[in-house]
Amino acid sequence: MTAELSILDLFLQASLLVKGVMLILLGMSVVSWAMIIKRSKVMQQAFSKAERFEDRFWSGIDLSQLFQEVQARKDNLTGSEKIFYAGFKEFARLHRSNDKVPEAVMEGTSRAMRVSLSKQVEELETHLPFLATVGSISPYIGLFGTVWGIMHAFIALGAVKQATLAMVAPGIAEALVATAMGLFAAIPAVMAYNRLTAKVGKLEHNYMNFMEEFSSILHRQAFAATQE
Template identity: 40%
Template sequence: MDPSINAANLATPSASLSPWALFVHAALVVKLVMIGLVCASIWVWAVIFDKYFTLRKVKRQADEFEDLFWSGGSLDELYENIGVKPTHPMAAVFSAGMGEWRRSARINGIEMSSEGVKQRIDRAMSITITREMERLERWVTFLATVGPVAPFIGLFGTVWGIMHAFASIAQSNNTSLAVVAPGISEALFATALGLLTAIPAVVAYNFVNNKLNLFAERLEGFAAEFSAILSRQSEAKENQE
């Protein structure tokens, strides 16, 4: 077999170093790595957009609800209008606390200001906060996983591609740059895809995680204030009686 023919065949991909050409001429294992990284990158961006718009929405809904809550209106009326079927996390926390407070009020012989009632109200709101945050945190773990793992997957594709390139060089008995460059470029393209997948995932995870922590603190603060309001109202009713 003429070595020059093999060298020419191997040098053909160098005519085009576009992403598609690098993918087409890559080894099968490297292609699978590239496809996996592209799919992961698409999913990462889908999660990023979903969390961005979701967090904006729940923040706006929380602002609107707090405006109603602190407007001085009746809590019972607010509960009937919003709390019965809550549509966002803060309304769900309010519904849990108000619902437990109403159930306790219907139990004969129980003082509304008793420690047991306070604990049940706090527990109901705490459980609701945990449930709502778990719903908001869905797929955030995916970002945390892809961030550190994607570069290593890309590196695996690179190592495999370089091994394949060296095997082709050995078969051609030609070490010219025209022979080496295409195979090395295909291999390094896998690393580039790994970094392009990992960097947005890491940045998005840090951003989303920070926003979620702040929102969780906001819900906990609201729950504490609401619990104090219910406690004061219970004590006022008992003093009147």
């Protein structure tokens, strides 16, 4: 009896439509797990890189020297480094031509850093909408397969003269597997989406704090130049 009710046997005995639903859910689960693992690594690396760069930034190094170091690998910058690079590059460009108008310098610098921050957050949120989609629609896809399977089982049952539980149980079990697979795909996706979204929010907050602190430093430099 155990072999007859194994997941594989239930899948093989299911109707074509229910099999299709199960395969779709299995595919969604596999893809979502791949994205969960990948995005988790990306978040971990983002935290590590931000911490290392900010330690370097607050070590007392000259900002021009730090900019030269960052510029040497400008094609591989992320997070705080990217915001610093965009801000300092714009600051230096505007400061050369508007050294007597610090407000204009800081406005342009802040704009460049905000654009860079927006791009960094957008990259961090890559694939998160897919996880939200899997989490929200997988149970309904599984429920659709279950309803169809149970309906199919009862239609077949109506064709016989004497119905027994043994006749209808396998068909209902096959159908319920679709609901189970829907939940199996949805629950990890929802949990991962919430966790990763929280990490994106924390990183965004860290980036914004760094941007404000960096802006304060540049602000003092911009206004100090007008006093010389």
